[in-house]
Amino acid sequence: DVQLLESGGGRVQPGGSLRLSCVASGYTFTFHAAGWVRQAPGKGLEWVSGISGSGDVTLYADSVKGRFSISRENAQNSIFMNMSSLRSDDTATYYCVRFRSVLPTATYFDYWGQGSPVTVSS
Amino acid sequence: QSVLTQPPSASGTPGQRVTISCSGSNSNIGSNNVYWYQQFPGTAPKVLIYRNNQRPSGVPDRFSGSKSGTSASLAISGLRSEDEADYYCAAWDDRLSGYVFGTGTKLTVL
Numbered sequence: 001d002v003q004l005l006e007s008g009g010g011r012v013q014p015g016g017s018l019r020l021s022c023v024a025s026g027y028t029f030t031f032h033a034a035g036w037v038r039q040a041p042g043k044g045l046e047w048v049s050g051i052s053g054s055g056d057v058t059l060y061a062d063s064v065k066g067r068f069s070i071s072r073e074n075a076q077n078s079i080f081m082n083m084s085s086l087r088s089d090d091t092a093t094y095y096c097v098r099f100r101s102v103l104p105t106a107t108y109f110d111y112w113g114q115g116s117p118v119t120v121s122s
Numbered sequence: 123q124s125v126l127t128q129p130p131s132a133s134g135t136p137g138q139r140v141t142i143s144c145s146g147s148n149s150n151i152g153s154n155n156v157y158w159y160q161q162f163p164g165t166a167p168k169v170l171i172y173r174n175n176q177r178p179s180g181v182p183d184r185f186s187g188s189k190s191g192t193s194a195s196l197a198i199s200g201l202r203s204e205d206e207a208d209y210y211c212a213a214w215d216d217r218l219s220g221y222v223f224g225t226g227t228k229l230t231v232l
Contacts, residue, residue: 037167045159045167045210047221061220095166106214108157110178112166 002026002111004034004096009116017084020116022096029077030054033099035070036081037109038092038118048094050104051079059104064090086120093117125150126211126224133230139199142227144211146192150222154214156194158187161208170209171196198229206231 008020024034035050049070050059058070067086072079079096096113127145134140144156158171169178171187174194186197198205211224 044226045161045212045223047212047223050221059220062218100172105219106154108155108169108172108212109159109167110169110172112168114166 002098004098004111004113006094006096006113006116009094009118011119011121012086013122014087014120016086016120017082018086018118020081020083020094020096020118022079022113024077024079024096024098027098030074031102033057033102033104033107034072034079035059035097035099035104035109037095037097037112038090039095039115040089040092043092046092049081050099052104053102057103057105083118086118088120091118091120125215125218125222126213128209128211128224128227130225131228131230133232134198134201135232136201136203138201139197140201140229141198142196142209142211142229144194144196144224146194146213146222148192149217150192150213150215151189151194152192153216156187156189157212158185158196159210159212161210163207167210201231203231205229 030053036048051070055072069082093115095115097109098111100110101107155173159167160170161167174189175187215222
């Protein structure tokens with residue numbers, strides 16, 4: 001079975017940094033792009049970032065461009081997201097997602113992790 | 123900020139058919155596939171419909187999707203109490219070079 005397990009969430013002050021990790025299992029990791037979707041408390045879903053199976057293509061939502069950086073380590077079946085210059089509106093549950101295709105463009109998220117909560121507050 | 127517009131709520135009685143609309147633009151729904159996700163409180167979303175009208179294995183055929191122009195719809199027939207959840211449409215947006223989600227619809231089974 002495909003599983004995605006996030007870690008690294010927590011509470012951080014505005015302007016601070018945090019690193020999210022996601023370990024995947026149950027499939028050939030390099031055959032699929034992966035990324036992150038977030039959901040603020042009581043709000044809807046927002047796509048954040050995606051990275052291709054090889055790691056050479058990365059995409060970001062405008063709301064996080066320049067502040068967040070996605071990467072992957074295929075030998076560890078893991079993706080990461082380094083988040084910096086965090087703001088209160090980054091407070092959300094961050095879901096690790098598997099993309100259906102090897103590229104992170106024009107496809108869909110066929111598996112989701114259980115989510116890692118991030119709170120940005122002083 | 124969501125780019126795709128959905129009604130905030132929908133409701134029906136058991137056995138009824140309900141539809142949820144999703145309105146977008148030429149850069150997203152008008153030129154790309156639409157996907158639908160179902161989310162129960164406190165849990166992660168799961169894909170319900172892909173490529174406008176395809177169901178993943180395990181999704182009952184009571185759920186169906188359609189697309190016309192810059193709008194899409196999710197229909198649920200034979201409504202059941204366990205269908206009570208939040209539903210989101212989504213699509214790739216060529217102008218933004220990213221994914222956009224709908225505003226979400228909370229379905230209540232009366």
